[in-house]
Amino acid sequence: MFKKSSKETQLDAFSSIPNILESSAFKQYSDQGHWHNQFREQVVMRIDESIFSVLFNDTTGAPNAPVRTLVGMMILKESFAWSDSQLFEHCRFNLLVRSSLGLFNMNDPLPVESTYYLLRKRVYDHQKQCGEDLMGKVFAHITKGQIKEFDVNGRNIRMDSKLIGSNIALFTRYEIIHQALCMFYKSLDKRLKSKLQSSDMEQLEKLIKEEPLKTVYRSTREELKGRLQPIGILIYKMLKLFAELQTESFHLLVRVFNEQYKISEDQQIELRPKEEISSSSVQSPHDTDSAYRNKQGQQVKGYSVNITETCSEDNLNLITNVIVEKANTPDTQFVEPAIQATIEVTGQMVKTVYADGAYQSPANDECCENIDMVFTGIQGFESRYDLEMTPEGLLVTDTKTGEFMKAVLVKRLKNSKEDRWRITTPTGYYYFGQLAIRASQLRRQMKGRPLEELHKRNNVEATIFQLGFPLRNNKSKYRGIIKQKTWAYCRCLWINLVRILNFTKQICQRTFKTMELSALEPFLAGYLTLQIRVQPILSRTFPIALFISVITNFYVLL
Incomplete structure (x- = not known):
């Protein structure tokens, strides 16, 4: 059964590190403002071990190492961008790292690798099966305690997002289909393989020996289409033959077939046109959670990370919420959950949100009705006509000629509930909808705000830079959305700790001068x-x- 570990550590008379160090080293080791002491107090000791109690029962037994220490090791790994071997090397031989985990004696045991990996696996499996984000709860609990201790103002917040590539190769559709089929075939045992026809078996064996990347390189587009057609027929046969299977590789093959092929009215297997394939389709058989997105020329197969932080000029600012979703998730979907999560963590109502133009939508206008949404830009090109809704109707101003016109309300489009307005121009009629009126209103609001207020959003870009600083070419070391979330939580906990360190130093300097x-x-x-x-x-x-x-x-x- 689960049992919490003690927060108190007893120093050994002979093996305690403070008793071994000479005076100057002991001074740095015992400095409460040093990162290792602050990490232990502000992160490790704030970890609520009861969050992980769902992972242990009479069958699985109790953890054979403090959960607080294991989670602290996970955070340290991402904080310094260490590999697993580097993590354990530092935890065994680096006195400051050991102190950050609460290991003050030379003979204090460090959790072995198997214990560390087992907890991490249980956390991932639990979220995959139950949907409960345990590391997200840890992040919220730690941040809530930090906000309360340092009296952080959470009424003003700012947010931004970043695209992060998954640790996968950029596969073509031929490679995706080929690998999904081969992975399923390799997962079959001899008994199941015996159900296949000899001709199908020969075709599968050839595909296993084939190197799909070389095939793509040497073939034209038409040749690849010709190769994909018989592969689609073979997949369809196998899906019908093994329909009772419930393995991951089988479900992957079903998904790939439905995304890449379609069955015509005369029951023929056809390859879907490129335009019909969704950006949420499988980008790699090795990471089925990732999605494709092309954002301002940046092509990413991976995920989108949204960061929300407090925005105060004189006080400490901390990251309050982290959301990781597929790369094709629009930024507009982050606004409401980010605000609600910030309110829960800070215990304060949000009054002002600073964000760029990608976060605008009519739905967000409704959910943020009592919040001042300060946008630094508007999506799309600026219209020639400025629109203003008045009690007399829609007033249209031509920004080029300065001419004022009153628009006429016209009939709505079929199956539409939105009103439409029309003006007459020398070249013909010009129509305006609700979205155009809204965009014009937002542009007037943005132009009426002081530049100093619009610039308050800019600092969140520095946070985004720090988040992805250890990445190479904006690609993560991990695959799967659960591991990406864990990485993002750990990085943001470290960023918050660095801010606390800098803030406490500033407070000490001000106090000394006073x-x-x-x-x-x-x-x-x-x-x-x-x-x-x-x-x-x-x-x-x-x-x-x-x-x-x-x-x-x-x-x-x-």
Whole structure:
């Protein structure tokens, strides 16, 4: 059964690290402002181990290492972009890393690799089967405690997204179909393979030996279509033959067949045209969660990560929400869940949201009715006509000629509930819908805002840069959406920790300066009194600069 580990660590009289270090090393080791001590206090000790209790029962038993330590190791791995071997090397021999995990004695046991991998696998499997995001709960719980301790203002937030490629090769449709079929065939045992006809068996054996990349390179487009047609017929036969199977490879083959082929009215297997294939289709048999997206010339087969953080000029700002979805997910779908998650974490109502033009939509206007949405841009080109809805009707202004016109309400389109307006121009009629009126209204609002307010969104781009800093060519080391989420949570926890470290240093510096001025106040007051009474004598014998220098040096010596 699950049992929480103790937060208290007992120092060994002979093997405790503080007893071994010399004075200067001990000073750095015990510095509460150093990253390893702050990581332990602000991250590791805030981990609620009861979140992972669902992974353990009478059958699976209790964890044989503190869950807090194992999760801390997962966060450290992504914080420093270590490999698994580098992680365990640092955890065994780096005193600061051991201290960050709460291992203060040289003989404190570190969880073995199998224990670490087992917990990680259980977390992934649990989310895959039950849909419960345990690492997301850990992120929210840690961030909530940090926000409460440092009194973070969560009423103003900003958000941005980033496309991240999955750790997969850029496959053509021929390679996707070929590999999905071969993976399924290899998963069959001898008994199931015996059900296949000899001709089909020979065709499959040839496909197994084939290198699809070389085939694509050497073949024309028409030749590839000719090869895909008999493969589609073979897949259709196998799907009917093994319809009772419930394996992952079988479901993958079913999905690939439905996405790449269609059955005509005369029951013929046909290859779907390229235009009919969705961006959500399988991009690689090795990562079925990834999707395709072309964003401003950036082609990605992977995921979209949305970051939401607080926006305060004078206070500490922390990341409050992380959302990872398929790459083809529009940014408009991130707004409502990000705001709700931020409210839950901060315990404060959101008043202002700063975002770019990709987050605009009529649906978000409704859900954010009481929130000031500050957009820094508008999607699409700016229209020649400025539209303003007035009590008298729709007023249209030609921005080129300066001419004012009143639009006429016309009949709605068939099966549409939206009103339409029309103006007469020298070249003919010009129609406007609700989206055009809304876009014109947003442009007027954006132009009416001060530049300083629009620039408040810019800092979230620095957060996005820090998120993807360890990536090579914007590609992750992982496959699958669950692993991508875990990576993003760990990176954002580290970014928040670095901000806390910088913030506490600034507070200490301000406090020290305030203490210096407070200590000098009585001396300065006394000097001013003397200056008023005996100004002629004092000004000649004891200049003010010399007096301040003497008092400052005296304070430093104290």
